[in-house]
Each structure stands twice: as C-alpha cells, then as structure tokens.
Amino acid sequence: MTISVTDLTVRYGEKVVLDDISLDIVHGKWTCLVGPNGAGKTTFLRALLGMAPYSGSIKDRGHEVFKNHKRNVAFVPQSPQIPQGMTVAEYVMLGRSKRDGWGNDSLLSREYVHKVLTQTHLFGMQTNLVSQLSGGEMQRALIARALAQEPELILLDEPTSALDLHHQISVLNNIELLKENGVTIISTMHDLTLAAMFAEEIVVIKNGRILLSGESNFVIHSSELRKAYDDRIDVYTLESGRPVVVAKKKGLI
Amino acid sequence: MMSTEHGAISRIWNWRITAFCALILLAVAIMAVSFGPISINFFKVFKTLFDLPGGSTGQDRTVILELRLPRVILGALVGAALATSGAVYQTVFHNPLADPYLLGAASGAGLGATIALTSTHHDLHAALPIFAFAGGVLAVFTSFVISGKFFADPNSLLLSGIAVGSFATAIQTYLQQQHSAALRPVYSWILGDLTSATWSVVAWSSIYIAIALVILFTVAKQLDGLMLSDEEAYSLGITPKRLRIIAVAAATLATATAVSASGLIGFVGIVVPHLVRGLTHRVTNRSLISIAMAGAAFLVLADLGARTLLSPAELPIGVITAFVGAPFFLVVLRNRRKVMQ
Amino acid sequence: MRRRNIALASAALLGIATLTSATNAIASSPNPTRIISLSPSATEILFGIGAGPQVIAVDDNSDYPSNAPFSKLSSFTPNVEAIAAYHPDLVVLQSSATNAVTVESDLQKLKINVFLEVTPSNISDAYAEFLALGKVTGHPSRAKALVTTMKSQIAEIIAKAKKKSPISFFHELDNTLYSADSSTFIGQIYSDFNLANIADAANAGGYPQLSNEAIIKANPKLIFLDDAPYGESASTVASRPGWSAISAVKSKHVLVLPLDIPDRWGPRIVDFYRFIAAAIAKVN
Numbered sequence: 001m002t003i004s005v006t007d008l009t010v011r012y013g014e015k016v017v018l019d020d021i022s023l024d025i026v027h028g029k030w031t032c033l034v035g036p037n038g039a040g041k042t043t044f045l046r047a048l049l050g051m052a053p054y055s056g057s058i059k060d061r062g063h064e065v066f067k068n069h070k071r072n073v074a075f076v077p078q079s080p081q082i083p084q085g086m087t088v089a090e091y092v093m094l095g096r097s098k099r100d101g102w103g104n105d106s107l108l109s110r111e112y113v114h115k116v117l118t119q120t121h122l123f124g125m126q127t128n129l130v131s132q133l134s135g136g137e138m139q140r141a142l143i144a145r146a147l148a149q150e151p152e153l154i155l156l157d158e159p160t161s162a163l164d165l166h167h168q169i170s171v172l173n174n175i176e177l178l179k180e181n182g183v184t185i186i187s188t189m190h191d192l193t194l195a196a197m198f199a200e201e202i203v204v205i206k207n208g209r210i211l212l213s214g215e216s217n218f219v220i221h222s223s224e225l226r227k228a229y230d231d232r233i234d235v236y237t238l239e240s241g242r243p244v245v246v247a248k249k250k251g252l253i
Numbered sequence: 254m255m256s257t258e259h260g261a262i263s264r265i266w267n268w269r270i271t272a273f274c275a276l277i278l279l280a281v282a283i284m285a286v287s288f289g290p291i292s293i294n295f296f297k298v299f300k301t302l303f304d305l306p307g308g309s310t311g312q313d314r315t316v317i318l319e320l321r322l323p324r325v326i327l328g329a330l331v332g333a334a335l336a337t338s339g340a341v342y343q344t345v346f347h348n349p350l351a352d353p354y355l356l357g358a359a360s361g362a363g364l365g366a367t368i369a370l371t372s373t374h375h376d377l378h379a380a381l382p383i384f385a386f387a388g389g390v391l392a393v394f395t396s397f398v399i400s401g402k403f404f405a406d407p408n409s410l411l412l413s414g415i416a417v418g419s420f421a422t423a424i425q426t427y428l429q430q431q432h433s434a435a436l437r438p439v440y441s442w443i444l445g446d447l448t449s450a451t452w453s454v455v456a457w458s459s460i461y462i463a464i465a466l467v468i469l470f471t472v473a474k475q476l477d478g479l480m481l482s483d484e485e486a487y488s489l490g491i492t493p494k495r496l497r498i499i500a501v502a503a504a505t506l507a508t509a510t511a512v513s514a515s516g517l518i519g520f521v522g523i524v525v526p527h528l529v530r531g532l533t534h535r536v537t538n539r540s541l542i543s544i545a546m547a548g549a550a551f552l553v554l555a556d557l558g559a560r561t562l563l564s565p566a567e568l569p570i571g572v573i574t575a576f577v578g579a580p581f582f583l584v585v586l587r588n589r590r591k592v593m594q
Numbered sequence: 595m596r597r598r599n600i601a602l603a604s605a606a607l608l609g610i611a612t613l614t615s616a617t618n619a620i621a622s623s624p625n626p627t628r629i630i631s632l633s634p635s636a637t638e639i640l641f642g643i644g645a646g647p648q649v650i651a652v653d654d655n656s657d658y659p660s661n662a663p664f665s666k667l668s669s670f671t672p673n674v675e676a677i678a679a680y681h682p683d684l685v686v687l688q689s690s691a692t693n694a695v696t697v698e699s700d701l702q703k704l705k706i707n708v709f710l711e712v713t714p715s716n717i718s719d720a721y722a723e724f725l726a727l728g729k730v731t732g733h734p735s736r737a738k739a740l741v742t743t744m745k746s747q748i749a750e751i752i753a754k755a756k757k758k759s760p761i762s763f764f765h766e767l768d769n770t771l772y773s774a775d776s777s778t779f780i781g782q783i784y785s786d787f788n789l790a791n792i793a794d795a796a797n798a799g800g801y802p803q804l805s806n807e808a809i810i811k812a813n814p815k816l817i818f819l820d821d822a823p824y825g826e827s828a829s830t831v832a833s834r835p836g837w838s839a840i841s842a843v844k845s846k847h848v849l850v851l852p853l854d855i856p857d858r859w860g861p862r863i864v865d866f867y868r869f870i871a872a873a874i875a876k877v878n
Contacts, residue, residue: 051487067492075488083480084349085536089262094477097489103266103474103539110261117262126262149489290676312678312704319703320674433772433801441671441692448671449696565676566654566668567692 001027003048003065003153003184007056010043017043019208020056025201030176030185032199032216034192035228040208041188042078045155048186049075060153072098074151076142078158082131088141089126092116095148113148120144120174136167143174154178156187160194172198192233192245196220204228220245266539274529274546278329281550285325285557290564291316324450327458328556329549331447331515332525334462334507336548337469337541339522340530341504344476344538345497346407353508353522356414356501360421361392362512366442367425371432381442382454382513389509392417393501407497444569445518447556458514465507466545469500476500476538518552519571520578525551527585625732626684626707630677632669633711636686637662638860639724643740645731651680657854658862674700684730686711716782720859721745740861748867752786755871760790763816764809764842769826771804780856783863787870789816810836815877817842822850849873 003025010018018040025031033041046052050065050073058065065071074095083091096109117123120140125133133141139159146154159175160168172194178185189195195202195216202219204211205228212224219225220243221235236244287298293313301308301317309317338353346355354360365388369381399413400406429436475496478486486493511518525548530536533543552570555577559570629649631637637656640649652662653669667676671692677685678701685701686709687694698708709730714720721741728737763784765774773793776785777800784791792812796802817840819826828848837843855866 046484049484049488051484069490069492073488075484077482077484079482080485081347081480081482083536084347085530086480087534090265090535090537093262093265094481094489097478101474102477102490103537105264105266107261110264114261155488290673291679312681315704316675316678320700430803431798433803437670437690438692446693448693451696451699560673560675565666565673567671567673569671 001061003027004057004059006059008047008054008058009056010040010047010052010054017208018047018054021208021210023203023210023213025184025186027184028179028182029200030179030187030198031201031203032195033186033188033203033205034190034195034225035205035211036230038207039205039228041205042157044205045075045157045186045188048153049073049155071153072149072151074146074149074154076146076154076156076159078161080138080142082138084131086130087127088122088130088133088144089113089117091130091141092122092144092148095145098149098151109148112150116144116147119147119177121170135162136164136171139163139167139171140174143171147174147178150181151178151183153184153186156185158188158190161190168194192220192225193243196243196245217243266535266537270533270540271543271546274543274550278546278550278553281553282325282329285328285553286317286321288557288561289316289321290561293317319452323452323455324447324556325553326455327450327514328447328553330455330459330462331511331518332521332548332550332552333466333545334511334548335518335521336525336551337466337545338504338508338511340526340538340541340544341469341476341500342522343526344479345500346411347480348411349527350523352519353504353511354517354519355411356396356505357392357416357418357421358389358505358508358512359517360418360425361395362386362389362509363439363443363517364388364392364421364425364428365513366516367428367435367439370435370438370442371428382457385513386509388421389512390505392421393505393509441569442516444571445516446559446567446570447515448567449515454514458510461510462507465503465510468503469507470542470545472496472499473538473541476541480536515570517571518574520574520581521548521552521555524574524578524581527581531585531588626682626730628680628682629684629686629731630667630680630682631656631686632667632672632677632691633686633688634658634669634854635858635860636688636709636711636723636727638858638862639727640686640731642861643724643728643731643733643737645727645733648731650682658860672697674704677701678704678706682706684709686727689713714779714859715777716779717748717786717859717863720779720863723859744861744864747864748786751864751867751871755874756788757874757877758788760788761816761874761877762790762792762812762814763818764792764804764812764814765818766820766826766831767801768821768824771806771809772801773804774801775799779859783866784870786867787874789870789874806834806836810840813839813841815841815845815847816873817848818873819848819850820856823853826850845877847873847877 005021005023008018008021009016033044035041043052047054047058048065050068054066060071092113093109096113100106100109117126120143122140122144125137130141156175159171163171175185176198199216201214202216203213204219204225211228212219212222226233232248232250234246234248236246238244286302287295293309297309298317301314335353342351342353342355343349362385365384366381369384396410396414396417399416400409429439475491478489478491479493479496483493526544529540529544529547533540555573556570558573559568562568627648629640629645630651631640631649632653634656637652638658640646641659641662650663651665651667653667655669656662656664669688669691672687674697684707687698689710689712691697698710701708711723714723724737724741728734765780767773774781775793775796775798776782776791781791792809792814793802793804796804817831827850831848832838832843842848852869855862
C-alpha cells in the first residue's frame with residue numbers, strides 16, 4: 001500500500017517549484033525528504049497534505065488528495081502559529097477534532113490527551129501557556145497534538161531544527177512511537193545523520209526534482225546524495241554500522 | 254487544571270459558565286428596566302413586564318414598555334453584536350487588540366452617517382441607519398478587494414483596512430468642514446447612543462444581528478482552528494480561507510447593524526472578549542455565546558449609567574465604555590507583563 | 595468652542611425645517627399650565643408674552659429672566675424620562691437637540707404635547723415663533739402686540755443707524771477665525787443695517803473659517819467678538835500678528851458682543867440691534 005505520486009508539478013505563478021515528480025511512498029514506513037534549501041521539500045509536504053494545487057496526481061488509498069478532507073493527516077509545521085493565552089492541554093486537545101469533532105470534551109478525548117501528555121512528558125506543564133514554552137517544549141507539544149489526532153499519515157517539516165541535541169533525539173523518539181500504530185511518517189530534515197538514523201526511506205530532492213529515492217542506507221552512501229549537496233559532504237560509517245554525514249570544511253569560496 | 258481520577262484532563266469548556274452569563278444578563282436587564290429618572294417600584298416593573306396583575310398603568314406603563322424596554326433590548330443586541338464581532342476578529346487576525354471596527358467599518362459607517370447628516374435631502378433620521386450600514390459594509394468589502402487574493406493573508410487585509418479607513422475619515426472630515434452645522438449631530442453620533450431606541454429599530458436590528466450571531470455561533474467551534482497556521486488548520490479538517498470569509502462577513506454584518514442603530518460605541522468589542530477569556534482562562538471560541546451575553550450585559554449596564562449618572566442629562570455611552578475600557582487595558586497590560594516574566 | 599457650538603446648534607437644519615413645520619399640530623383645548631422650555635430663546639419668549647406663570651421648568655442653558663424656574667434638564671441631550679417626571683403638558687423642544695425626532699415621538703407616546711422649535715433663519719421666522727408660542731399658550735394677542743412693538747422699534751433703530759454706503763465688518767465666533775456669513779440668522783441682522791460681511795466672500799453658506807490673510811486683506815472697519823468668554827478682547831485681537839494694520843483695530847472699533855444676545859432670538863434681540871446701531875454710529 002502506497003501513496004502514489006505521478007507526474008506531480010506544482011507552480012507558484014511562473015515559478016516551477018516541483019517538476020514532474022513521480023514517487024511511491026510506502027504506508028507505515030518513515031520516509032525522509034532531504035535536499036538543499038529551496039529544493040521544494042516543504043511544497044511537497046503541502047501537496048501531500050492536499051493544500052497545494054498541482055497538476056499530475058497524488059493518490060492516497062486510491063483517492064486524489066487535493067482538498068480531500070476525508071483523510072486524517074497530521075501536519076507539524078516548522079514554525080507553527082502559536083495561539084496567545086492558550087494552555088498546553090487546550091492546545092493538544094485541538095488535535096482531537098479530527099477523531100472527535102471540533103470542540104467536544106468527551107471523556108474519551110480527555111483520557112487520550114491525558115495519555116499523550118504523559119507520553120511526551122508534558123503532563124506537568126498542561127496549564128502552562130503555549131506561548132511560554134521553550135523551543136523544545138513547543139516541538140513536544142506539536143508532536144503531542146499530532147499524537148492526539150491519531151492520524152494515518154503525519155507530515156513533519158523540519159521537526160528538529162532549532163532544537164538542542166537532547167531534544168532532537170527525544171522528539172524523534174516520540175515520532176517513532178507513531179509507527180507502532182501503523183502511521184505513515186513523512187518528514188523533511190536538514191540533519192542527514194538523524195535522517196539516516198530514523199528514516200527507513202530517503203528521497204533526495206534538488207531544484208524540484210527527485211535525484212534518488214530508496215532505502216535509507218542505500219541513498220546515504222550514494223553519489224546522488226553527494227551531488228545534491230554539491231559534493232560538500234562526507235559520509236562516514238561508524239563501527240556500529242551507522243552512517244554519519246558531515247559537511248566538508250572547504251577554503252573560502 | 255488537575256486531572257480527574259480516571260486519568261483524564263478536565264473539561265476545556267464548562268457550559269455552566271454559559272448558563273451563568275445568561276443569568277447575569279437577565280438580572281442586569283431587569284435591573285436596567287427598573288431604574289431611571291422616574292422612580293417606579295421594582296415589583297410593579299416586574300409585574301408590568303410579565304403582564305401580571307398589579308403592574309403599572311398609564312404613563313408609568315408607557316415609560317417601562319415603550320421607553321426603557323426597547324432601549325434595554327437594543328443595548329443587549331448591540332452589546333452582543335460588538336462583543337462577538339470583536340472576539341471573532343481577535344481570533345481571525347491573531348491579534349488580541351483587534352476590535353470590530355477594524356477593516357474600516359467604523360470610518361465607513363461614520364462617512365455614511367455624515368453623508369446622511371450633511372445632505373440637503375429631507376428625512377435624514379430615517380435614512381441615517383441605512384447610510385451608516387451601507388458605509389460600513391462597503392468599507393469592509395473595499396478592504397477585501399484592495400488586499401487582493403480574497404483573504405489569502407490576514408495581515409494584508411488589516412493593512413488595506415487601515416488604508417480604507419483613513420480614506421473614509423478624510424472624506425468625512427472634509428464634508429464636516431464644508432457643513433459645519435452638522436458638526437454636533439455627527440459628533441454625538443460618533444460618540445454613540447441608544448436614545449434612538451424604538452420598537453421599530455429593535456425590530457430590524459434584531460433580525461440582522463440574530464442572523465449574524467447564529468452564523469458565528471454555528472462556526473464557533475471551528476474558529477479555534479483559525480488560531481493555528483493554515484496548514485495546521487487544514488490538517489484538522491478546516492478550510493481556513495472559506496471559514497475566515499464567513500466569519501468576517503458575519504461579524505461585519507453584526508457590526509454594521511450595531512453601528513447603524515446606535516453609532517460608534519467603542520471598547521465593548523475589545524474589552525468584553527478579554528474579560529470572559531481572562532476570567533475563564535480559556536481562549537476557545539466555544540466561549541462565543543458567553544461573550545455575546547457578557548457584551549449584552551456590559552452595554553446594558555453602561556447605558557443604565559449613561560441614563561442615570563448625570564441625570565437628567567444623558568452621558569454619551571461611549572464615554573462610559575471608555576472609562577471602563579481604559580483602566581481595563583492597564584490591567585491586561587500588567588497581566589501580560591507578569592506572564593512574560 | 596462652546597459658544598461656537600451653541601451658535602452652530604442654532605443654525606437652521608434645512609431638512610428638519612421643512613419637515614417639522616408640519617408637526618406643530620397641538621391639541622387646542624385648554625391652555626397648558628405645566629410648560630417645560632428646553633430652549634433658552636423660547637424661555638425668554640414665553641416670559642415675554644406673559645406665559646411665565648405657566649412655565650414649571652426651563653433647561654440648564656436658560657438664564658433669563660432671572661425668576662425663571664431653572665432646572666438641570668438638558669436642552670442638548672434631553673432625557674425623556676426626566677422630562678416626564680415633571681408631568682408637563684407642553685414641552686418646547688429644539689429641533690437641533692440630539693435625537694430630537696425620537697424625543698418628540700417618545701414624549702407623544704407619553705401623551706405629552708411637544709412644540710418643536712426650529713432655529714429661525716431670519717427675524718421673520720423668529721416673529722413666527724413668537725406668534726406660534728402665543729397661540730399655543732393662550733396669549734395670542736400679547737404675542738402679537740410684542741411682535742408689533744419689536745418690529746417698530748427695530749425699524750426705527752435701523753432707519754436712524756443705517757449708513758448709505760455699506761460698512762465692512764468681521765463677526766468672530768472663535769479665535770480660530772470661524773465666522774458667520776449673511777445666510778445665518780445673525781448675518782441677516784447685520785445685513786439689515788447694510789453692513790458688508792467679509793465672510794460672504796468665502797461662499798460657504800453658513801459658518802466658514804477665515805484665514806488671517808483674508809481678514810487683513812478685507813480690512814474690515816468693524817470687528818464684533820463673540821468669543822469674549824474664551825479670553826478674546828480688543829487688546830488680544832490687536833496683538834495678533836498683522837492685525838494692527840486692520841482699520842477696525844487702528845480706529846479701535848473692535849467690540850465685544852454682549853453675552854447670549856446674538857445667540858438667541860427672544861425679545862432681547864432688540865438690544866442687539868441697538869448695540870449694532872451704536873457701533874455704526876462710531877464709525878465715520
């Protein structure tokens with residue numbers, strides 16, 4: 001079972017942001033989109049969400065995704081709009097609107113949010129204002145809300161940028177929890193090492209085109225990946241077999 | 254908010270709050286009808302209102318039913334309209350200082366009223382509400398058109414609202430200078446008053462305000478999604494652009510009706526939503542019904558003050574709402590600073 | 595400012611003028627014995643035509659005659675209930691009051707008769723109000739007599755004072771140089787004396803705001819100050835830059851108008867004619 005992307009092209013005015021992309025994304029697995037800035041990764045996420053008008057086709061379980069509200073897709077943005085004056089509990093509760101309708105305070109939802117807050121270690125902060133959370137706590141709140149949504153697909157835009165290492169790992173671990181429920185995970189990431197660590201599939205995008213997609217280990221060691229970053233990266237393998245991607249130190253350009 | 258024994262978080266919104274607001278509104282309304290320069294025994298007022306035996310007769314009865322009652326009802330309608338619109342605008346524009354007169358509605362209505370008051374045609378009084386209403390609606394519509402892309406971006410809509418508002422105010426000032434005899438009527442209209450309340454005014458304004466409020470109450474729960482970014486809202490099942498247009502249109506209808514019935518009454522739209530949200534520690538738009546009723550009670554109370562504080566003169570109601578609103582802002586500011594630390 | 599507002603409020607609201615001439619239908623039978631006046635001019639007229647004993651309350655702006663029953667009722671923002679609390683049988687209401695139409699209909703709902711007073715645009719309109727009030731209060735002949743007396747007194751004053759060639763003048767409403775041109779009530783009085791109002795050049799149809807330059811250029815021979823309560827006087831006017839060159843200032847013909855007389859159209863308007871006559875006499 002896959003999300004089938006066929007001949008996908010997305011334009012903003014005259015500019016072509018995604019150029020004739022074809023790809024199959026496997027359900028239940030974690031796929032990571034990598035590539036330099038401006039490659040079109042975020043646009044791809046929006047198209048998968050169903051918000052961006054496109055030509056070509058994106059079919060999820062046989063149905064086009066554009067403006068298709070029947071799917072339960074969680075979207076975790078890079079910079080969320082932070083509501084003023086809202087508590088963490090209220091914020092996470094918003095995620096229940098998909099499963100439980102908007103504004104319902106059912107016992108089921110309240111229990112679920114309780115569980116999710118505990119999972120993401122936010123329980124003690126449930127009465128804190130969202131606007132007062134630190135970067136790491138905000139990310140956890142976003143994940144918590146996504147978890148509360150019980151989605152079939154979760155789209156994450158740079159879930160670890162602006163986080164310190166400790167929080168990066170904990171956030172990614174939280175996301176992995178979703179896989180236990182068969183949720184499909186698609187994320188964009190700058191940090192290729194982390195991508196290799198968590199994602200099962202990696203897709204390399206540059207200038208709106210896919211350079212390579214496949215199993216993560218395979219892609220990490222490929223020449224297409226190096227080409228995507230203009231040969232400015234080095235890929236090392238640790239004793240444990242884990243790949244580590246490092247930027248090359250070059251002289252002044 | 255402590256969790257219950259079942260391992261669940263507590264409710265986000267308690268409908269007892271709504272019931273409480275309804276009770277307050279009822280109490281305030283009865284109180285407002287009971288007080289005035291002519292003192293009428295409270296129980297007589299009550300009996301007259303509910304047509305029980307022993308109620309007032311003659312002039313007293315007319316005072317209660319023809320003078321005070323329509324005024325109280327109009328005050329409640331206008332207060333509800335302004336408070337609800339303000340709350341909706343604050344959500345849609347992510348701005349806690351938004352008020353229902355954003356997007357040029359106030360300036361447009363003021364311009365309409367000025368045109369009515371400075372024109373050489375007769376029958377000004379009957380036409381003024383229509384002109385004010387049309388002015389307010391047209392101004393908001395123009396803001397939409399100027400901002401382009403029909404509401405793709407709340408901020409660009411805000412900016413075009415400022416532009417439209419400034420333009421309308423400039424024309425209004427010019428007209429006033431040319432017809433300085435109309436200065437006082439325009440000025441007192443701008444301050445707002447409920448003294449023009451008659452049953453016919455209550456009739457038409459209640460229709461439009463009711464329509465607008467019903468629309469807003471219906472979409473209230475979904476409005477919470479507009480507090481997030483468009484992608485997030487979309488993922489939670491909302492069409493943000495369409496919802497924003499519906500919300501702003503309904504809020505504008507309510508505001509324009511309120512303005513054409515009672516002039517520009519300020520502060521209700523900003524203060525009351527904050528009051529309810531601050532006291533309940535919730536920002537969910539499920540509070541909209543409570544905000545409407547709180548706004549109604551607030552304005553009815555303010556109007557009671559307008560009629561009785563300087564009796565027999567009438568204080569402009571805008572003065573009272575400003576008197577309450579200004580210190581209120583200081584309190585809000587202080588709380589924000591506390592929260593920041 | 596307040597003086598200007600009073601002056602402005604006294605201006606004719608064209609639309610309502612036509613509308614309300616039809617609404618003066620008053621129940622004719624017994625004469626009213628509990629009259630409330632919400633107009634300083636009407637107060638003076640009522641007492642002038644002998645209806646004083648029937649008046650039970652006058653508004654907070656009325657101050658003449660001194661034995662009138664002053665109250666806190668507002669003439670500008672009338673409160674229907676407060677008025678009704680006096681149980682009047684006739685209320686004289688200015689059409690320029692806030693929400694006058696609603697106030698009138700509310701009072702009528704309470705079975706209280708209303709005399710809607712329209713600001714007169716000239717002295718004939720004022721006389722018409724004298725007669726109307728006379729009719730409605732039961733003193734038609736006294737009103738008629740008062741009008742006749744005033745007419746002849748004024749005619750005599752004008753005849754003696756009027757000069758063959760027009761004398762230019764400036765009527766100052768406030769220190770931002772708002773003036774009243776010949777289309778206003780007060781402007782018409784000046785016109786009766788064949789005085790030339792320099793504000794007419796502005797073509798504003800009411801109360802234009804003039805500029806220092808325009809006034810200096812027009813070089814009026816007479817200046818009438820309506821803003822003495824706000825601190826203006828002949829000396830403050832003379833100290834304005836450029837004004838010392840104006841004829842009226844040089845020859846010391848800058849006159850402070852007596853309080854309230856120019857703003858009202860009661861019997862004391864004759865005093866205003868006398869004042870103007872005296873001013874003209876001083877100009878050679």
